[in-house]
Amino acid sequence: MHTTTSQPARAAAARTAVRWRQRLAAWCAGASALLAAPWASAEVPAIFRDADLALGEQLIRQHRCAQCHADKVGGDGSAIYRPQGRINTAGLLRGMVEQCNSALNLQMWPEEVTAVAAVLNRDHYRFKD
Numbered sequence: 613m614h615t616t617t618s619q620p621a622r623a624a625a626a627r628t629a630v631r632w633r634q635r636l637a638a639w640c641a642g643a644s645a646l647l648a649a650p651w652a653s654a655e656v657p658a659i660f661r662d663a664d665l666a667l668g669e670q671l672i673r674q675h676r677c678a679q680c681h682a683d684k685v686g687g688d689g690s691a692i693y694r695p696q697g698r699i700n701t702a703g704l705l706r707g708m709v710e711q712c713n714s715a716l717n718l719q720m721w722p723e724e725v726t727a728v729a730a731v732l733n734r735d736h737y738r739f740k741d
């Protein structure tokens with residue numbers, strides 16, 4: 613015989629669903645907080661561990677990196693950063709920023725180049741070592 617779910621059972625199931633959704637939302641919030649957290653861990657490549665991220669962000673704005681990239685690839689320019697492309701290690705990423713530094717004659721100091729590369733790594737490439 614066919615049983616229908618009782619009213620209380622259905623209400624309980626709905627409450628459980630709400631609880632799960634809340635738990636999931638809490639988990640997601642926690643996960644994104646983790647992603648946004650200052651990277652004080654082994655998740656950061658050694659060459660970027662002491663980088664001054666605020667300085668890097670400022671230099672990226674100052675040298676209009678994104679504007680020129682946007683002219684080339686559209687959008688906000690970030691599509692130019694391709695972690696699966698030829699820049700596939702933290703060292704190569706820093707080397708690429710150094711190349712732009714010389715090619716565009718930006719005259720950044722070595723620690724400034726590191727700071728810029730560290731920000732690109734945090735926001736786009738996400739190399740871990």
Ligand code: HEC
Nearest residue numbers: 675676677680681684692693694695697699708709712728
């Ligand atoms: C005048 C234009 C221009 C400016 C300014 C510029 N770039 Fe670029 N950048 C390019 C072009 C064009 C490419 C693509 C080169 C290619 O694919 O061969 C590129 C590629 C890159 C790449 C490699 C992307 C990848 O994954 O292959 C990085 C990293 C990069 N630029 C960083 C920077 C940074 C950091 C700045 C600012 C300090 C900057 N660029 C400023 C034009 C520019």
